[in-house]
Amino acid sequence: MTFTQSGSLLLGQARTLVTDRPQEKNSDSQNPDRLVDIGGRRLHIKCIGTGAPIVVLEAGLGGDLDTWYKVMPQVGKFTRVCAYDRPNEGDSDPAPRSLQRIGSRTYLELRTGEQLTDDLHQLLIASGEKGPYVLVGNSFGGLLIILYAAQYPAELAGMVLVDSSHEDMVARITAFMTAAKAQRFRDILAQNEDGIDIEQISEKLRANHWRTTAPLYVLAQGRATKPLPGWSPENWAKRQQAWREMQIDHAQRSPNGKLIIAEKSGHMIQFDQPELVVDAIKQMLTVIRINREQTRQKE
Numbered sequence: 324m325t326f327t328q329s330g331s332l333l334l335g336q337a338r339t340l341v342t343d344r345p346q347e348k349n350s351d352s353q354n355p356d357r358l359v360d361i362g363g364r365r366l367h368i369k370c371i372g373t374g375a376p377i378v379v380l381e382a383g384l385g386g387d388l389d390t391w392y393k394v395m396p397q398v399g400k401f402t403r404v405c406a407y408d409r410p411n412e413g414d415s416d417p418a419p420r421s422l423q424r425i426g427s428r429t430y431l432e433l434r435t436g437e438q439l440t441d442d443l444h445q446l447l448i449a450s451g452e453k454g455p456y457v458l459v460g461n462s463f464g465g466l467l468i469i470l471y472a473a474q475y476p477a478e479l480a481g482m483v484l485v486d487s488s489h490e491d492m493v494a495r496i497t498a499f500m501t502a503a504k505a506q507r508f509r510d511i512l513a514q515n516e517d518g519i520d521i522e523q524i525s526e527k528l529r530a531n532h533w534r535t536t537a538p539l540y541v542l543a544q545g546r547a548t549k550p551l552p553g554w555s556p557e558n559w560a561k562r563q564q565a566w567r568e569m570q571i572d573h574a575q576r577s578p579n580g581k582l583i584i585a586e587k588s589g590h591m592i593q594f595d596q597p598e599l600v601v602d603a604i605k606q607m608l609t610v611i612r613i614n615r616e617q618t619r620q621k622e
Contacts, residue, residue, distance in 0.1 A: 357369070358414065359450045361442060364410065365416045366409075367408040369388055369395075369407070370405040371399035372399030372402055373402070374403050376455055376480040376481070377405060377453070378403070379443075380404065381459065381467050382409070383463045384515055384517055384519070385412070385516055386462075390461065393597035394604075398604055401605060402608055403452075405447075409442070411518055431518060433518055436467070437527075439467055439470075454478040457481045457604065457608065458482050458483070459482070460487060463488045463519075463521070464487075465484040465486075466488050466524055467524075468484075469487075469533055470531075476535075479535065482537060483540045483600070485600055486543055486570070486585075486592055487570070490528040493521075493522075497509070498565075504553065537577060537579065538577070539577035539580040539581070540607055541570050542599060543566075544585055544588050545586040
Protein backbone atom coordinates (compact mmCIF):
# COMPACT_ATOMS: atom_id res chain seq x y z
CA MET A 324 0.00 0.00 0.00
CA THR A 325 1.38 3.39 -0.96
CA PHE A 326 1.40 6.51 1.16
CA THR A 327 -1.42 7.90 -0.99
CA GLN A 328 -3.52 4.81 -0.32
CA SER A 329 -2.88 5.04 3.41
CA GLY A 330 -4.12 8.62 3.46
CA SER A 331 -7.31 7.63 1.68
CA LEU A 332 -7.96 4.65 3.95
CA LEU A 333 -7.81 6.84 7.04
CA LEU A 334 -11.07 8.36 5.85
CA GLY A 335 -12.56 5.15 4.54
CA GLN A 336 -11.96 5.24 0.80
CA ALA A 337 -12.68 1.80 -0.58
CA ARG A 338 -14.18 0.29 -3.70
CA THR A 339 -16.31 -2.78 -3.19
CA LEU A 340 -17.07 -5.07 -6.11
CA VAL A 341 -20.22 -6.95 -5.23
CA THR A 342 -21.21 -9.68 -7.66
CA ASP A 343 -23.41 -11.85 -5.46
CA ARG A 344 -25.59 -9.75 -3.18
CA PRO A 345 -28.02 -11.67 -0.97
CA GLN A 346 -31.70 -11.16 -1.64
CA GLU A 347 -33.49 -9.63 1.32
CA LYS A 348 -37.07 -10.31 2.35
CA ASN A 349 -38.55 -6.98 3.36
CA SER A 350 -41.42 -4.60 2.85
CA ASP A 351 -39.67 -3.07 -0.18
CA SER A 352 -38.75 -6.35 -1.88
CA GLN A 353 -40.13 -5.13 -5.20
CA ASN A 354 -38.17 -1.88 -5.23
CA PRO A 355 -35.82 -1.31 -2.28
CA ASP A 356 -33.71 1.08 -4.40
CA ARG A 357 -35.03 4.54 -5.13
CA LEU A 358 -33.81 7.76 -6.71
CA VAL A 359 -35.35 10.51 -4.58
CA ASP A 360 -35.58 14.14 -5.64
CA ILE A 361 -34.28 16.58 -3.01
CA GLY A 362 -34.88 19.76 -4.98
CA GLY A 363 -33.61 19.39 -8.51
CA ARG A 364 -31.14 16.62 -7.66
CA ARG A 365 -31.72 12.93 -7.04
CA LEU A 366 -30.03 10.83 -4.40
CA HIS A 367 -29.96 7.05 -4.44
CA ILE A 368 -31.32 5.39 -1.28
CA LYS A 369 -31.97 1.77 -0.45
CA CYS A 370 -34.17 0.74 2.49
CA ILE A 371 -35.13 -2.75 3.62
CA GLY A 372 -36.88 -4.31 6.59
CA THR A 373 -39.50 -3.01 9.01
CA GLY A 374 -39.38 -1.63 12.52
CA ALA A 375 -38.21 1.40 14.46
CA PRO A 376 -36.01 3.17 15.08
CA ILE A 377 -34.71 3.22 11.53
CA VAL A 378 -30.98 2.62 11.12
CA VAL A 379 -29.18 4.96 8.68
CA LEU A 380 -25.79 3.86 7.32
CA GLU A 381 -23.15 6.42 6.27
CA ALA A 382 -20.14 5.27 4.22
CA GLY A 383 -16.60 6.57 4.43
CA LEU A 384 -14.94 8.87 1.93
CA GLY A 385 -15.12 7.50 -1.60
CA GLY A 386 -17.60 4.82 -0.56
CA ASP A 387 -21.19 4.18 -1.60
CA LEU A 388 -23.98 2.12 -0.09
CA ASP A 389 -22.26 -1.10 -1.17
CA THR A 390 -19.87 -0.46 1.73
CA TRP A 391 -22.57 -2.05 3.89
CA TYR A 392 -23.35 -5.12 1.75
CA LYS A 393 -22.34 -7.51 4.55
CA VAL A 394 -24.20 -5.57 7.25
CA MET A 395 -27.41 -4.26 5.73
CA PRO A 396 -29.16 -7.59 4.94
CA GLN A 397 -28.63 -8.80 8.50
CA VAL A 398 -29.86 -5.56 10.11
CA GLY A 399 -32.89 -5.65 7.82
CA LYS A 400 -33.99 -8.85 9.57
CA PHE A 401 -34.75 -7.03 12.83
CA THR A 402 -35.48 -3.38 11.93
CA ARG A 403 -35.72 -0.99 9.01
CA VAL A 404 -32.35 0.09 7.64
CA CYS A 405 -31.38 2.58 4.95
CA ALA A 406 -28.13 3.29 3.14
CA TYR A 407 -27.55 5.89 0.45
CA ASP A 408 -25.04 7.27 -2.04
CA ARG A 409 -23.77 10.78 -1.35
CA PRO A 410 -23.62 13.14 -4.35
CA ASN A 411 -20.78 12.24 -6.72
CA GLU A 412 -20.89 8.61 -5.53
CA GLY A 413 -22.77 5.55 -6.73
CA ASP A 414 -26.03 6.26 -8.54
CA SER A 415 -26.72 9.68 -7.02
CA ASP A 416 -26.62 12.86 -9.08
CA PRO A 417 -23.57 15.08 -8.66
CA ALA A 418 -23.94 18.12 -6.45
CA PRO A 419 -23.64 21.62 -7.95
CA ARG A 420 -20.24 23.14 -7.19
CA SER A 421 -19.19 26.69 -7.94
CA LEU A 422 -15.87 27.75 -9.41
CA GLN A 423 -13.56 29.58 -7.04
CA ARG A 424 -10.69 31.80 -8.18
CA ILE A 425 -7.58 31.73 -6.00
CA GLY A 426 -4.74 33.79 -7.42
CA SER A 427 -4.14 32.73 -11.01
CA ARG A 428 -5.91 29.39 -10.63
CA THR A 429 -9.54 28.31 -10.71
CA TYR A 430 -10.81 25.52 -8.47
CA LEU A 431 -14.07 23.69 -7.95
CA GLU A 432 -15.47 24.82 -4.61
CA LEU A 433 -15.52 22.12 -1.95
CA ARG A 434 -18.79 21.13 -0.26
CA THR A 435 -19.28 21.99 3.40
CA GLY A 436 -20.45 19.74 6.20
CA GLU A 437 -23.71 21.69 6.41
CA GLN A 438 -24.43 20.98 2.75
CA LEU A 439 -23.79 17.28 3.23
CA THR A 440 -25.95 16.92 6.32
CA ASP A 441 -28.70 18.96 4.67
CA ASP A 442 -28.61 16.51 1.75
CA LEU A 443 -29.19 13.59 4.10
CA HIS A 444 -31.86 15.49 6.06
CA GLN A 445 -33.79 16.35 2.89
CA LEU A 446 -33.37 12.81 1.57
CA LEU A 447 -34.86 11.21 4.67
CA ILE A 448 -37.79 13.64 4.62
CA ALA A 449 -38.47 13.21 0.90
CA SER A 450 -38.24 9.42 1.11
CA GLY A 451 -40.67 9.27 4.04
CA GLU A 452 -38.21 7.61 6.41
CA LYS A 453 -39.09 9.07 9.81
CA GLY A 454 -36.75 9.53 12.76
CA PRO A 455 -35.36 9.58 15.27
CA TYR A 456 -32.65 7.34 13.82
CA VAL A 457 -29.80 5.13 14.86
CA LEU A 458 -26.93 6.64 12.86
CA VAL A 459 -24.06 4.35 11.85
CA GLY A 460 -20.91 5.74 10.24
CA ASN A 461 -17.61 4.24 9.16
CA SER A 462 -14.41 6.31 8.98
CA PHE A 463 -15.18 9.77 7.52
CA GLY A 464 -18.86 8.80 7.62
CA GLY A 465 -18.52 8.92 11.41
CA LEU A 466 -17.67 12.62 11.28
CA LEU A 467 -20.71 13.25 9.10
CA ILE A 468 -23.16 11.53 11.42
CA ILE A 469 -21.70 13.38 14.42
CA LEU A 470 -22.23 16.63 12.55
CA TYR A 471 -25.75 15.51 11.61
CA ALA A 472 -26.55 14.75 15.25
CA ALA A 473 -25.19 18.15 16.29
CA GLN A 474 -27.39 19.94 13.76
CA TYR A 475 -30.51 17.78 14.25
CA PRO A 476 -30.32 16.52 17.87
CA ALA A 477 -33.99 15.56 17.99
CA GLU A 478 -33.39 13.08 15.17
CA LEU A 479 -30.82 11.03 17.09
CA ALA A 480 -31.92 7.86 18.89
CA GLY A 481 -28.45 6.34 19.07
CA MET A 482 -25.12 6.20 17.27
CA VAL A 483 -22.63 3.52 16.22
CA LEU A 484 -19.18 4.72 15.11
CA VAL A 485 -17.23 2.15 13.10
CA ASP A 486 -13.53 3.03 13.42
CA SER A 487 -14.54 6.62 12.85
CA SER A 488 -12.33 9.46 11.78
CA HIS A 489 -11.84 12.21 14.36
CA GLU A 490 -11.77 15.98 14.03
CA ASP A 491 -8.20 16.02 15.39
CA MET A 492 -7.05 13.21 13.11
CA VAL A 493 -5.00 15.27 10.66
CA ALA A 494 -3.04 17.08 13.36
CA ARG A 495 -2.41 13.93 15.37
CA ILE A 496 -1.37 11.73 12.44
CA THR A 497 0.84 14.32 10.72
CA ALA A 498 2.71 14.87 14.00
CA PHE A 499 4.59 11.64 13.21
CA MET A 500 5.42 12.59 9.61
CA THR A 501 8.10 14.69 8.01
CA ALA A 502 6.96 18.15 6.89
CA ALA A 503 6.89 17.03 3.25
CA LYS A 504 4.84 13.92 3.94
CA ALA A 505 2.49 15.86 6.20
CA GLN A 506 1.80 18.35 3.41
CA ARG A 507 1.27 15.52 0.95
CA PHE A 508 -1.22 13.93 3.34
CA ARG A 509 -3.17 17.20 3.60
CA ASP A 510 -3.14 17.57 -0.18
CA ILE A 511 -4.58 14.06 -0.59
CA LEU A 512 -7.45 14.87 1.74
CA ALA A 513 -8.11 18.22 0.05
CA GLN A 514 -8.33 16.53 -3.37
CA ASN A 515 -10.81 13.83 -2.36
CA GLU A 516 -13.14 12.58 -5.09
CA ASP A 517 -16.26 13.47 -3.09
CA GLY A 518 -15.31 17.15 -3.29
CA ILE A 519 -15.76 17.54 0.48
CA ASP A 520 -14.13 20.23 2.59
CA ILE A 521 -12.69 17.98 5.28
CA GLU A 522 -10.86 20.83 7.01
CA GLN A 523 -14.07 22.85 7.33
CA ILE A 524 -15.93 19.88 8.81
CA SER A 525 -13.15 19.21 11.30
CA GLU A 526 -13.06 22.84 12.39
CA LYS A 527 -16.84 22.87 12.78
CA LEU A 528 -16.74 19.80 15.02
CA ARG A 529 -13.87 21.13 17.13
CA ALA A 530 -15.85 24.31 17.76
CA ASN A 531 -19.03 22.36 18.49
CA HIS A 532 -17.68 20.12 21.30
CA TRP A 533 -20.51 17.68 20.55
CA ARG A 534 -21.84 15.57 23.40
CA THR A 535 -24.96 13.43 23.76
CA THR A 536 -26.84 11.37 26.32
CA ALA A 537 -27.98 8.93 23.63
CA PRO A 538 -26.48 5.43 23.46
CA LEU A 539 -23.11 5.62 21.68
CA TYR A 540 -21.16 2.50 20.67
CA VAL A 541 -17.67 2.89 19.22
CA LEU A 542 -16.10 0.01 17.32
CA ALA A 543 -12.32 0.30 16.98
CA GLN A 544 -9.90 -1.72 14.89
CA GLY A 545 -7.82 -4.13 16.96
CA ARG A 546 -5.75 -6.12 14.49
CA ALA A 547 -2.03 -5.43 14.58
CA THR A 548 -0.68 -4.19 11.24
CA LYS A 549 2.80 -3.77 9.84
CA PRO A 550 4.11 -0.25 9.22
CA LEU A 551 3.31 1.17 5.80
CA PRO A 552 6.19 2.17 3.52
CA GLY A 553 7.87 5.31 4.79
CA TRP A 554 6.89 4.71 8.42
CA SER A 555 9.37 3.63 11.07
CA PRO A 556 8.15 0.97 13.52
CA GLU A 557 8.34 3.53 16.33
CA ASN A 558 6.26 6.19 14.59
CA TRP A 559 3.81 3.60 13.30
CA ALA A 560 3.21 2.42 16.86
CA LYS A 561 2.63 6.03 17.93
CA ARG A 562 0.23 6.55 15.04
CA GLN A 563 -1.73 3.42 16.00
CA GLN A 564 -1.85 4.54 19.63
CA ALA A 565 -3.10 7.98 18.60
CA TRP A 566 -5.87 6.36 16.55
CA ARG A 567 -6.95 4.25 19.52
CA GLU A 568 -6.97 7.31 21.78
CA MET A 569 -9.25 9.11 19.33
CA GLN A 570 -11.68 6.16 19.41
CA ILE A 571 -11.65 6.29 23.22
CA ASP A 572 -12.41 10.01 23.04
CA HIS A 573 -15.41 9.29 20.82
CA ALA A 574 -16.76 6.76 23.34
CA GLN A 575 -16.47 9.28 26.17
CA ARG A 576 -18.86 11.72 24.52
CA SER A 577 -21.88 10.06 26.05
CA PRO A 578 -22.51 8.75 29.58
CA ASN A 579 -24.02 5.82 27.69
CA GLY A 580 -20.93 5.30 25.55
CA LYS A 581 -19.16 1.98 25.05
CA LEU A 582 -15.88 1.07 23.33
CA ILE A 583 -15.77 -2.26 21.47
CA ILE A 584 -12.44 -3.52 20.13
CA ALA A 585 -12.66 -5.50 16.88
CA GLU A 586 -9.69 -7.76 17.52
CA LYS A 587 -9.68 -9.34 14.04
CA SER A 588 -10.33 -6.17 12.05
CA GLY A 589 -8.46 -3.42 10.34
CA HIS A 590 -10.04 -0.07 9.49
CA MET A 591 -12.96 -1.54 7.53
CA ILE A 592 -14.64 -3.48 10.32
CA GLN A 593 -17.83 -3.88 8.30
CA PHE A 594 -15.81 -6.06 5.88
CA ASP A 595 -13.58 -7.91 8.36
CA GLN A 596 -16.06 -8.56 11.18
CA PRO A 597 -19.52 -7.47 9.96
CA GLU A 598 -21.13 -9.52 12.73
CA LEU A 599 -19.71 -7.09 15.30
CA VAL A 600 -21.36 -4.15 13.56
CA VAL A 601 -24.66 -6.01 13.30
CA ASP A 602 -24.51 -7.07 16.95
CA ALA A 603 -23.72 -3.53 18.14
CA ILE A 604 -26.73 -2.19 16.23
CA LYS A 605 -28.95 -4.96 17.59
CA GLN A 606 -27.82 -4.34 21.18
CA MET A 607 -28.44 -0.63 20.79
CA LEU A 608 -31.95 -1.17 19.42
CA THR A 609 -32.74 -3.39 22.39
CA VAL A 610 -31.63 -0.67 24.83
CA ILE A 611 -33.59 2.03 22.99
CA ARG A 612 -36.76 -0.06 22.82
CA ILE A 613 -36.58 -1.00 26.51
CA ASN A 614 -36.09 2.66 27.46
CA ARG A 615 -39.05 3.70 25.32
CA GLU A 616 -41.28 1.07 26.87
CA GLN A 617 -40.29 2.12 30.38
CA THR A 618 -41.03 5.76 29.49
CA ARG A 619 -44.47 4.82 28.17
CA GLN A 620 -45.28 2.88 31.32
CA LYS A 621 -44.47 5.91 33.47
CA GLU A 622 -46.77 8.20 31.47
